[in-house]
Amino acid sequence: MNLKQLSEQLGLSQTTVSRALNGYPEVSAATRLRVEAAAKESNYHPSTRAKGLATGRALAIGHVIPMSTKHEMVNPVFGDFIAGAGETYARNGYEMILSIVDDSNEDQIYRSLKLRRAVDGVIVHGPRIDDPRIALLSEIGMPFAVHGQVTHNVLPYTFLDVDNHDAFATATDYLFDLGHRRIALINGLETMDFAYRRRSGYEASLRAHGVAIDPALMRSSEMTEVLGYESARDLLGNSNAPTAFICASLISALGVRRAIEERGLVMGKDVSVITHDDMLSYLQNGGETPIFTATRSSVRTAGRRLAESLLHAIEHPNNPPQETILKCEFVVGHSTGPAPRKDEHGF
Amino acid sequence: MNLKQLSEQLGLSQTTVSRALNGYPEVSAATRLRVEAAAKESNYHPSTRAKGLATGRALAIGHVIPMSTKHEMVNPVFGDFIAGAGETYARNGYEMILSIVDDSNEDQIYRSLKLRRAVDGVIVHGPRIDDPRIALLSEIGMPFAVHGQVTHNVLPYTFLDVDNHDAFATATDYLFDLGHRRIALINGLETMDFAYRRRSGYEASLRAHGVAIDPALMRSSEMTEVLGYESARDLLGNSNAPTAFICASLISALGVRRAIEERGLVMGKDVSVITHDDMLSYLQNGGETPIFTATRSSVRTAGRRLAESLLHAIEHPNNPPQETILKCEFVVGHSTGPAPRKDEHGF
DNA sequence: AACCATACCCAAAGCGCTTTGGAAGCCATT
DNA sequence: AATGGCTTCCAAAGCGCTTTGGGTATGGTT
Numbered sequence: 001m002n003l004k005q006l007s008e009q010l011g012l013s014q015t016t017v018s019r020a021l022n023g024y025p026e027v028s029a030a031t032r033l034r035v036e037a038a039a040k041e042s043n044y045h046p047s048t049r050a051k052g053l054a055t056g057r058a059l060a061i062g063h064v065i066p067m068s069t070k071h072e073m074v075n076p077v078f079g080d081f082i083a084g085a086g087e088t089y090a091r092n093g094y095e096m097i098l099s100i101v102d103d104s105n106e107d108q109i110y111r112s113l114k115l116r117r118a119v120d121g122v123i124v125h126g127p128r129i130d131d132p133r134i135a136l137l138s139e140i141g142m143p144f145a146v147h148g149q150v151t152h153n154v155l156p157y158t159f160l161d162v163d164n165h166d167a168f169a170t171a172t173d174y175l176f177d178l179g180h181r182r183i184a185l186i187n188g189l190e191t192m193d194f195a196y197r198r199r200s201g202y203e204a205s206l207r208a209h210g211v212a213i214d215p216a217l218m219r220s221s222e223m224t225e226v227l228g229y230e231s232a233r234d235l236l237g238n239s240n241a242p243t244a245f246i247c248a249s250l251i252s253a254l255g256v257r258r259a260i261e262e263r264g265l266v267m268g269k270d271v272s273v274i275t276h277d278d279m280l281s282y283l284q285n286g287g288e289t290p291i292f293t294a295t296r297s298s299v300r301t302a303g304r305r306l307a308e309s310l311l312h313a314i315e316h317p318n319n320p321p322q323e324t325i326l327k328c329e330f331v332v333g334h335s336t337g338p339a340p341r342k343d344e345h346g347f
Numbered sequence: 348m349n350l351k352q353l354s355e356q357l358g359l360s361q362t363t364v365s366r367a368l369n370g371y372p373e374v375s376a377a378t379r380l381r382v383e384a385a386a387k388e389s390n391y392h393p394s395t396r397a398k399g400l401a402t403g404r405a406l407a408i409g410h411v412i413p414m415s416t417k418h419e420m421v422n423p424v425f426g427d428f429i430a431g432a433g434e435t436y437a438r439n440g441y442e443m444i445l446s447i448v449d450d451s452n453e454d455q456i457y458r459s460l461k462l463r464r465a466v467d468g469v470i471v472h473g474p475r476i477d478d479p480r481i482a483l484l485s486e487i488g489m490p491f492a493v494h495g496q497v498t499h500n501v502l503p504y505t506f507l508d509v510d511n512h513d514a515f516a517t518a519t520d521y522l523f524d525l526g527h528r529r530i531a532l533i534n535g536l537e538t539m540d541f542a543y544r545r546r547s548g549y550e551a552s553l554r555a556h557g558v559a560i561d562p563a564l565m566r567s568s569e570m571t572e573v574l575g576y577e578s579a580r581d582l583l584g585n586s587n588a589p590t591a592f593i594c595a596s597l598i599s600a601l602g603v604r605r606a607i608e609e610r611g612l613v614m615g616k617d618v619s620v621i622t623h624d625d626m627l628s629y630l631q632n633g634g635e636t637p638i639f640t641a642t643r644s645s646v647r648t649a650g651r652r653l654a655e656s657l658l659h660a661i662e663h664p665n666n667p668p669q670e671t672i673l674k675c676e677f678v679v680g681h682s683t684g685p686a687p688r689k690d691e692h693g694f
Numbered sequence: 695a696a697c698c699a700t701a702c703c704c705a706a707a708g709c710g711c712t713t714t715g716g717a718a719g720c721c722a723t724t
Numbered sequence: 725a726a727t728g729g730c731t732t733c734c735a736a737a738g739c740g741c742t743t744t745g746g747g748t749a750t751g752g753t754t
Contacts, residue, residue: 002709002710003712013733013734014710014711014735015712015713015733015734016732016733016734018712018713019713026731026733027731027732028732031733043458044462045459045462045463046710047464047709048464049396049464049465050400050709051710051711052396052739053396053397053400053710053711053738053739053740054711054712054713054738055711055712055739056739058396060444065430065433067430076423076426078426079423079425082445082447083414083447086414087447089447090446090447090448095465096444096446096447097407097442099433100429100430100436100443101437111390112392115390116393116395117395117396117740118395118396118442222629223629224629225631226631226633226638254572254601258604258608261608282569282570282571283571283572284571284572284573286573287573349741350741351741359704360705361704361705361741362703362704362706362742362743362744363704365741365743366703366742366743369742373701373702374701374703375702375703393741394740394741396739397709397739397742398740398741398742399741400708400740400741401708401741401743402741402742402743403709
């Protein structure tokens with residue numbers, strides 16, 4: 001069933017039917033009702049492709065997932081993020097198109113999406129420090145919205161980010177308040193902008209408490225259980241081991257916990273752990289009462305809201321870019337406690 | 348730059364340029380080369396939409412993700428699966444479109460995708476026992492491929508699955524060989540087809556070893572760390588606790604390990620654990636040597652291969668459906684060992 | 695010299711929609 | 725009775741591509 005058939009069946013022109021269906025005013029209430037009823041009854045759905053051709057709009061948003069050899073981006077956060085974004089698209093009649101691409105020709109993909117007019121805009125995932133994509137997308141005139149921020153960037157752009165600096169400063173402050181002085185940071189890859197900001201929040205708190213920044217207490221790697229475990233195992237093996245850990249991800253934190261327990265220590269008593277928690281649907285930080293003390297912010301909500309910002313930017317190209325920064329919630333779980341007295345474990 | 352402009356620039360007709368670019372034989376090698384060079388140089392990319400309109404093909408594959416209130420499907424497996432499928436699409440000039448939809452109007456979405464001619468086919472994720480989608484898609488004439496199988500279904504369909512029955516029977520057999528008799532199953536939701544098959548593999552092994560099936564040793568829930576932990580904690584608290592666990596997912600297994608360690612027991616010595624491992628890129632089962640003994644099969648490879656099957660089915664509608672069953676690899680890690688003697692822990 | 699393949703190429707229709715630029719009908723004003 | 729302003733509708737062009745149904749040289753055969 002297409003427009004032509006529908007209009008013939010109704011004895012109207014395609015113009016009128018199209019207008020009735022799209023809410024234009026040039027059609028009487030009576031005919032509009034009649035048209036809408038007929039459309040529903042004969043299960044008429046306009047072809048997205050034809051519509052797109054005619055209007056010049058794709059009614060689709062692209063998500064480009066760089067798939068480095070390091071796999072960093074096919075990450076657990078992604079599933080929840082697009083679930084959130086998908087809600088927004090569904091509500092607004094947009095489609096989500098996904099491109100998995102290896103880093104080498106990321107440029108290519110964006111250019112190609114633009115030239116083929118395949119999407120009306122894109123979401124930029126996993127921004128790195130000084131990320132070149134901002135400049136690229138601005139240059140080719142593709143509307144975009146960034147999940148995160150881009151340090152050193154001077155161009156204006158739409159983004160949504162959690163306040164990573166604040167979250168990690170708060171977490172570090174909290175540990176200081178509990179009496180900890182040697183606090184380790186198990187960070188994500190610091191080429192990623194979010195990891196850079198988290199570290200700077202951590203360092204700011206250290207400075208504020210007059211504690212020297214000790215590179216030996218900081219690790220930066222992909223946020224996997226195994227790497228969290230290995231980092232913590234090494235750190236706990238040192239003579240001057242930390243009494244607390246701050247983790248960039250719940251997954252790393254699981255690894256850290258394993259290393260702690262493996263040494264016969266008790267998390268929350270001998271060693272404290274705070275983690276950032278993206279509130280992933282399948283990896284929850286306990287039930288009612290959280291296991292880990294955490295800074296948390298739902299990545300799914302982030303997806304929903306950033307998609308809204310992007311659609312807004314597409315529909316109002318002249319408005320200034322929307323910038324959203326979400327504060328994390330700080331929740332206290334069982335993984336933190338007062339710093340142990342030095343003699344207790346022979347430190 | 349569009350076809351018209353390109354052809355004018357070349358002094359050729361649109362027909363010839365189109366044919367040259369699409370590899371039709373009616374054009375001389377010389378002009379073809381000339382056209383291709385010009386296309387590359389002026390960065391010509393045909394509009395997918397226009398192409399689709401003209402050919403009647405969408406050049407896109409749909410992935411519909413049912414987003415139940417239980418979040419089961421926005422699951423960690425999904426990210427890797429689509430990364431794999433994406434590789435196939437990229438190689439074949441297809442786009443992947445994702446629809447997040449809540450279960451109530453899943454029908455709607457499939458019908459709508461069909462009527463709007465938005466995709467050439469769909470991948471069915473997370474098939475349930477007796478899944479109604481097979482019948483629906485067959486009825487509306489939408490090509491599809493299932494990630495998994497559908498028990499009780501009689502219609503022919505294209506699918507790819509791991510041999511879940513075999514994998515879990517093998518795992519259970521292995522534990523019997525180590526002397527275990529009380530083996531718990533921490534399964535996924537048994538409305539899901541894969542979980543049903545895993546359980547039947549487990550039960551088959553039990554029967555083969557003359558051990559009664561004990562419902563008290565079997566749990567079925569979403570595969571989260573917390574639920575894995577709680578199940579194991581409860582089971583280990585019983586007077587007649589299991590000496591071994593089989594988990595449906597590495598994430599559950601992490602929870603099981605936590606419960607084991609919390610009781611001061613040692614995994615691989617006091618209690619054995621085998622898990623199924625989807626080889627997710629961000630959640631690996633150790634490095635060189637696996638932590639958990641596991642049945643494993645890359646879900647990413649599954650994505651790549653199932654997408655190939657679907658494209659094949661689309662291009663050769665009359666061929667019989669491709670059915671692929673992948674055997675799992677069985678790897679031995681540190682999480683399994685001989686069953687402890689009864690008196691050791693007061694069992 | 696006339697004929698026929700063969701190799702190249704083209705004009706135009708069509709895919710399903712939106713949108714421009716009217717036209718027709720109707721009523722109230724002058 | 726002519727004018728003008730609404731309301732309601734329509735024919736046709738156009739979005740960028742593919743594909744049908746040709747046409748025109750070119751060169752080899754009789």
